[in-house]
Amino acid sequence: MLKKILKWTGVIIVVAFVAVVIGRAVYFVKQDKTKAVVEKIHNTKLALADVMGDNLPPVPENPDATVEGVDQNKNGIRDDVELAIFAEYPNSAKTRTVLLQYALALQMEVTQELVNTGTVIAVAQEESRAFVCIGDVVPRTSSQFDEETDKLTNFVKEKQLNTEKRKEERTKFYEKIDSYASLERICDIDLSTLPN
Structure with a gap:
């Protein structure tokens, strides 16, 4: 039973980590897009x-x-x-x-x-x-x-x-x-x- 709990805890931690990494990547892509559009507007x-x-x-x-x-x-x-x-x-x-x-x-x-x-x-x-x-x-x-x-x-x-x-x-x-x-x-x- 303890093995099963540790396994699921590990899976949840890995999934949460992957979600955070993907979320941050999306955030930075949006920031780069915004920066490019703002530059185009000002130019x-x-x-x-x-x-x-x-x-x-x-x-x-x-x-x-x-x-x-x-x-x-x-x-x-x-x-x-x-x-x-x-x-x-x-x-x-x-x-x-x-x-x-x-x-x-x-x-x-x-x-x-x-x-x-x-x-x-x-x-x-x-x-x-x-x-x-x-x-x-x-x-x-x-x-x-x-x-x-x-x-x-x-x-x-x-x-x-x-x-x-x-x-x-x-x-x-x-x-x-x-x-x-x-x-x-x-x-x-x-x-x-x-x-x-």
Whole structure:
């Protein structure tokens, strides 16, 4: 009887050890995946060619068929939103820059394959950075600074979050948020290098 108890105790210990080893391995694989996705999020930047309209996509046939929408030119910005920004601000590369950067950050909310606290924080940092960048095109001396920045951010948000499903997905995405620090760099493109 004692032999049987010792045998089963040994089996249980071995099984528990194997389970812990497998659990830790899965944990580290997930951590590595998260790290890679976070790095990709932070390395996704707006290109000058996108700001200047060198890569404008055609008008999408059904831009609201999916939550992600259509991104024919593969720049990370939904085509209908990109075209709306160009239509509204054809003569201001600076305004297009900040709005396209903001649209890119908002689009990241619905295109992440891996959604966990780490990736949500990375996207939130990029969105925060883009939001601050919008303030760089509005003169700080303007008495309507808040009104102007709200107008610009709302322009993109209304285009980006134009269906109930997109709004729901954004809410679900941010359920995994935790506290985070803002990033130091602000605009992807130095606004002083643009003509208007």
